Amino acid sequence: MPSSSRLPSFPFPPSTSTHPLLVVDYSLLTLSPTTPVSKAESDKLFHACTTLGFFYLKNHGLREQFNSLFDVCEEVFALEEEEKKKYDVGVSGNSFGYKSIGHDNVDEEGNVDTNEQFNLSHDDLLSFPKVVHNEYPEPVKKNAEKCLAFTSGAHGVTMTLLTHLERHLQLPPKALVNLHPQGDGFASPTKARVIRNPPQAESSTLALGSHTDFGSISILDNNMTGGLQVLPPGSDDWQFVQPLEGHVICNLADALAILSGGVLRSNLHRVLPPPGEQRVCTRWSGIFFLVPEFETVLSPLSSLSPIIAEGAKTMTNAPEPGMTCEQWFHRRLFGVRASNRKGPESWLGSRGTEHIVVKGSSARAHEKRLEEGFSQGVKV
Numbered sequence: 528m529p530s531s532s533r534l535p536s537f538p539f540p541p542s543t544s545t546h547p548l549l550v551v552d553y554s555l556l557t558l559s560p561t562t563p564v565s566k567a568e569s570d571k572l573f574h575a576c577t578t579l580g581f582f583y584l585k586n587h588g589l590r591e592q593f594n595s596l597f598d599v600c601e602e603v604f605a606l607e608e609e610e611k612k613k614y615d616v617g618v619s620g621n622s623f624g625y626k627s628i629g630h631d632n633v634d635e636e637g638n639v640d641t642n643e644q645f646n647l648s649h650d651d652l653l654s655f656p657k658v659v660h661n662e663y664p665e666p667v668k669k670n671a672e673k674c675l676a677f678t679s680g681a682h683g684v685t686m687t688l689l690t691h692l693e694r695h696l697q698l699p700p701k702a703l704v705n706l707h708p709q710g711d712g713f714a715s716p717t718k719a720r721v722i723r724n725p726p727q728a729e730s731s732t733l734a735l736g737s738h739t740d741f742g743s744i745s746i747l748d749n750n751m752t753g754g755l756q757v758l759p760p761g762s763d764d765w766q767f768v769q770p771l772e773g774h775v776i777c778n779l780a781d782a783l784a785i786l787s788g789g790v791l792r793s794n795l796h797r798v799l800p801p802p803g804e805q806r807v808c809t810r811w812s813g814i815f816f817l818v819p820e821f822e823t824v825l826s827p828l829s830s831l832s833p834i835i836a837e838g839a840k841t842m843t844n845a846p847e848p849g850m851t852c853e854q855w856f857h858r859r860l861f862g863v864r865a866s867n868r869k870g871p872e873s874w875l876g877s878r879g880t881e882h883i884v885v886k887g888s889s890a891r892a893h894e895k896r897l898e899e900g901f902s903q904g905v906k907v
Contacts, residue, residue, distance in 0.1 A: 540803030742818030
């Protein structure tokens with residue numbers, strides 16, 4: 528169970544309007560001496576990934592690893608501000624280390640976030656004490672093995688999910704898995720993150736602005752505290768996702784949406800203060816972000832799959848030809864940094880695969896601002 532110090536003092540309010548998610552049982556997706564892989568469960572996973580792109584995952588085996596990660600990052604957050612600033616994520620395309628409250632924009636108007644984060648590179652943990660991307664504070668150094676146990680365990684879960692998606696997309700075995708190598712000679716933004724969001728006076732204050740995730744698959748543990756909202760396809764109404772005990776929330780991200788020719792969905796989501804009585808609680812959340820190797824070119828794998836080739840014919844939100852995962856990642860991250868803001872185009876330049884339809888005479892003006900934002904934001 529999560530530490531009682533991080534659990535909310537009140538349950539998620541049952542009267543809150545929520546969006547239902549499919550529940551996928553991870554134990555039915557893996558071979559064991561007593562349990563074969565369930566085709567029905569695999570079909571359910573693919574259905575979730577092609578509709579909303581979000582689903583609950585149970586029996587995932589990551590509970591204790593998440594608890595250890597929270598413990599380590601709670602120690603980091605307790606450090607003096609001057610010490611934490613030594614590991615600041617900066618204003619470039621880096622995302623490893625400490626992010627203070629108000630470091631990033633959450634919308635076009637330049638409003639800033641309300642949370643602090645700490646991010647640990649899977650590459651650094653695999654190579655520890657050798658530094659690949661970043662140095663880390665003492666709480667991480669003394670608990671490097673525990674942190675690696677989390678990222679390695681979560682990486683294994685995502686590899687299983689990718690294997691099922693490969694089969695449904697009619698891709699050759701390991702076509703997606705091999706885009707996510709780990710170890711010496713490879714580099715990616717794959718990481719663990721813990722977010723601490725203090726109570727807010729206003730229920731409409733954004734902790735994280737609307738966005739799609741950068742990479743392939745994200746795994747979220749929100750410690751039974753609400754706040755995550757999704758925007759269902761075809762709807763203008765944001766809806767909360769209810770936390771379920773023993774379940775993590777998974778969502779697909781931009782890289783898989785692009786590589787699959789739009790067959791898989793990377794859906795918009797955001798974070799508000801928890802609803803109802805939970806609003807007075809500090810919101811703790813832990814996330815694993817799986818991202819392809821930096822050199823991966825983000826374009827549909829049409830030559831490997833007839834399903835992807837067909838989907839790519841109508842895909843409207845792919846990045847410019849030849850863009851690598853590294854360029855996509857840095858462009859998107861650079862645009863949200865508050866210190867980099869030049870105007871609305873900075874925020875627009877950080878947007879992902881979400882398709883924004885603008886009607887009327889403002890359409891071309893919006894497209895021009897979006898193009899300017901994309902150009903301004905590409906920093907590698």
